[in-house]
Amino acid sequence: MKEVAQLLNAMCAAGVIAEYALFGAVAQMRYTEPVATLDADVLVALPLPASLDFLAPIYEFCAAKGYVPEGEAMRVGAWPVQFIPVFSTLTRDALHQADAVEFEGVPFRVVRADYLTLIALSVGRAKDFTRILALLEAGSVPREEIGHLAERYGLADAWQRFQARFLND
Amino acid sequence: MTDIRHLLQRQAEWQKARRSLSWAEKIRLVEALHDAIRQFRDMRTRKAHSPLAESAREVSLRKPDVPPPGEGGEEGGRWRGSR
Numbered sequence: 571m572k573e574v575a576q577l578l579n580a581m582c583a584a585g586v587i588a589e590y591a592l593f594g595a596v597a598q599m600r601y602t603e604p605v606a607t608l609d610a611d612v613l614v615a616l617p618l619p620a621s622l623d624f625l626a627p628i629y630e631f632c633a634a635k636g637y638v639p640e641g642e643a644m645r646v647g648a649w650p651v652q653f654i655p656v657f658s659t660l661t662r663d664a665l666h667q668a669d670a671v672e673f674e675g676v677p678f679r680v681v682r683a684d685y686l687t688l689i690a691l692s693v694g695r696a697k698d699f700t701r702i703l704a705l706l707e708a709g710s711v712p713r714e715e716i717g718h719l720a721e722r723y724g725l726a727d728a729w730q731r732f733q734a735r736f737l738n739d
Numbered sequence: 740m741t742d743i744r745h746l747l748q749r750q751a752e753w754q755k756a757r758r759s760l761s762w763a764e765k766i767r768l769v770e771a772l773h774d775a776i777r778q779f780r781d782m783r784t785r786k787a788h789s790p791l792a793e794s795a796r797e798v799s800l801r802k803p804d805v806p807p808p809g810e811g812g813e814e815g816g817r818w819r820g821s822r
Binding site for chain 2: 571596599600602603604605606607608648649671673674708
């Protein structure tokens with residue numbers, strides 16, 4: 571994962587991406603118990619307006635450093651890394667407000683628990699619901715706070731449904 | 740029933756203990772899992788291409804020369820020699 575952090579920082583420094591933040595299961599593990607996941611998801615903001623082949627500069631940069639694509643991802647050390655451009659106000663805010671942490675001495679930006687929860691809620695697959703439950707159980711994010719954020723991002727109904735299905739006794 | 744409840748309680752505590760590991764330690768656990776999966780895949784690939792597997796595949800693909808016992812081989816029998 572240190573290699574992933576170094577690569578992402580190098581991409582930022584070279585202007586290939588404007589900003590990045592790790593999200594998904596690997597980010598979730600900051601708060602919960604370890605999760606068996608095979609890949610690392612990274613939100614990226616591109617310096618220019620997105621074109622059709624928006625991932626091309628990222629892939630070219632990685633290839634120049636000797637990394638090879640693996641399906642939808644780029645293999646970086648032990649991790650297939652999937653780059654996902656910000657696709658909504660929610661993901662843009664998640665990126666801007668990401669935590670700046672360190673991984674084995676390397677600066678690394680990681681999406682916060684509240685935004686991880688909101689993104690999972692917006693995607694809404696079974697594994698996303700599991701993620702929300704894990705984050706709530708870990709006490710990493712208060713339910714009221716999620717309620718407020720869900721309203722701000724037009725996810726109030728989804729949050730109501732989630733609560734009715736999984737949280738209300 | 741009480742034993743099972745105790746077992747689950749101990750398991751929950753053990754899982755909570757894993758939650759308190761540092762983020763880097765959790766990631767290293769997952770990376771170790773990746774290594775194990777890769778080794779397992781390599782082992783399967785090696786096995787699939789080993790001389791023993793090759794000869795086993797040849798045998799299974801070869802048309803049998805002799806009908807299985809008790810199934811005849813003559814015209815009208817169940818065995819047609821092509822599997």
